[in-house]
Amino acid sequence: MRLSEEQVLALAPDEPSRKAGKALAGTAKWVSKGADEQALWGECQGSGSKPYQTQIALSDNLAFKCSCPSRKFPCKHGIGLMLLYARQPELFTDKVPPDWVNEWIQKRTQKETKQSDKEEKSVDETAQAKRQQARQQKVEDGIYELLLWMKDIVRNGLLQLPEKGTSYWETMARRMVDAQAPGLAGMVRGLSEINFYGEGWQHEFMDQFLRIYLVAQGFLQGETLSSSMQQELRSLVGFTQSQEMLRQQTGTKDTWLILNKQTTEEDNLTTEKYWLYGLHSFQPALVLQFYARGMSRPQLLLTPGMSIEAELVYFHSNVPLRAIIKEPVTNNSLQDTYGLPGWQELVAAETGLSEKMPVRSERPYIVQQLTPVQHNMKWWLKDQRDQIMPLKNGFRNIWKLLSLSGGHPLDMALLGKEQEYEPLGVWHNGTYKLL
Numbered sequence: 001m002r003l004s005e006e007q008v009l010a011l012a013p014d015e016p017s018r019k020a021g022k023a024l025a026g027t028a029k030w031v032s033k034g035a036d037e038q039a040l041w042g043e044c045q046g047s048g049s050k051p052y053q054t055q056i057a058l059s060d061n062l063a064f065k066c067s068c069p070s071r072k073f074p075c076k077h078g079i080g081l082m083l084l085y086a087r088q089p090e091l092f093t094d095k096v097p098p099d100w101v102n103e104w105i106q107k108r109t110q111k112e113t114k115q116s117d118k119e120e121k122s123v124d125e126t127a128q129a130k131r132q133q134a135r136q137q138k139v140e141d142g143i144y145e146l147l148l149w150m151k152d153i154v155r156n157g158l159l160q161l162p163e164k165g166t167s168y169w170e171t172m173a174r175r176m177v178d179a180q181a182p183g184l185a186g187m188v189r190g191l192s193e194i195n196f197y198g199e200g201w202q203h204e205f206m207d208q209f210l211r212i213y214l215v216a217q218g219f220l221q222g223e224t225l226s227s228s229m230q231q232e233l234r235s236l237v238g239f240t241q242s243q244e245m246l247r248q249q250t251g252t253k254d255t256w257l258i259l260n261k262q263t264t265e266e267d268n269l270t271t272e273k274y275w276l277y278g279l280h281s282f283q284p285a286l287v288l289q290f291y292a293r294g295m296s297r298p299q300l301l302l303t304p305g306m307s308i309e310a311e312l313v314y315f316h317s318n319v320p321l322r323a324i325i326k327e328p329v330t331n332n333s334l335q336d337t338y339g340l341p342g343w344q345e346l347v348a349a350e351t352g353l354s355e356k357m358p359v360r361s362e363r364p365y366i367v368q369q370l371t372p373v374q375h376n377m378k379w380w381l382k383d384q385r386d387q388i389m390p391l392k393n394g395f396r397n398i399w400k401l402l403s404l405s406g407g408h409p410l411d412m413a414l415l416g417k418e419q420e421y422e423p424l425g426v427w428h429n430g431t432y433k434l435l
Contacts, residue, residue: 021079034094142179162196183238251313260424339366342383369409
């Protein structure tokens, strides 16, 4: 596996590690260095008498190990070694790995083999069916409680909601977690995030409230719906789809533009969202990666502002969006693409999606020649026909957008749904700029 400098720096856990790794990307500190098809290794002279032994597995599951006391993965020595290899691979003349590298590689190979054998063992189908049935019943019981709670809110009226504390919403959210419906728990928590003292909060509340009601009732009436709609509702409730089964299916091969990356952290679990757009299929996609604190980052390297040649398989849905990358990817520079001419075409696309699935998440679009304008103390995006659409509340990069635009229209990648969008990036002087 050969990575570019940009990809190596993207692996750094934080900015200090990235800076320290750059400082070690020279030959002065490295007592020895070598590489073969399986691994990259080197000895870096630190403050002690014995140099640190740094090693990197170059398999699909990229992994790091170093004898230094750092708890970061990768540490600065791993970053420095990979940067040096990316810049000057001809310096790594030693092709015979030392014993400490061979031992580590063998242990990793044995562990991966055992894990593969474990996954190939047959599952007790009867026991699995019982577990699925038990969870189904547990989720249904939780949904009945949720619907009673929602009816009480309607009976008591909305005027008292601003007085409710966060515990009021969190109690029901935790009940949904207990009912093994984490998707509904997240939607209930979304109610607590509404600004009940802002103008028009009632409309925002009812919109989210009705979405929860539609998902809950739709799940209970699942047998009367199409299989794709059932799967969509199960995903919204919190049931997962097997990625191994998805990998066995035929996907969509395309040049995928990586429009942006969003990272969130909750309960020591980091979630990376990558928003993609197919250059030829004109299909958006969402690729998720998860990793816990202290563990190595996922092996899939995606760089926002670049494009990849890959085959994607979508999760089953009436309006496919989330996908997994089936085949190995190749990073390239981001290419130009033809977006929608204006808001009229985007609204038509949104209307078609709403007909198929009224409850859905935001998705990326590319729209040509949009200009940021201010109207009634609010920022909007104006298209070539002078039609405007409001920017999403809380959009933080308005000044960067204005500096790039300078009052002139730009092709933009957007994220949103219905009547509110935020720019992810723009094409400026032939180059894609992230926001």
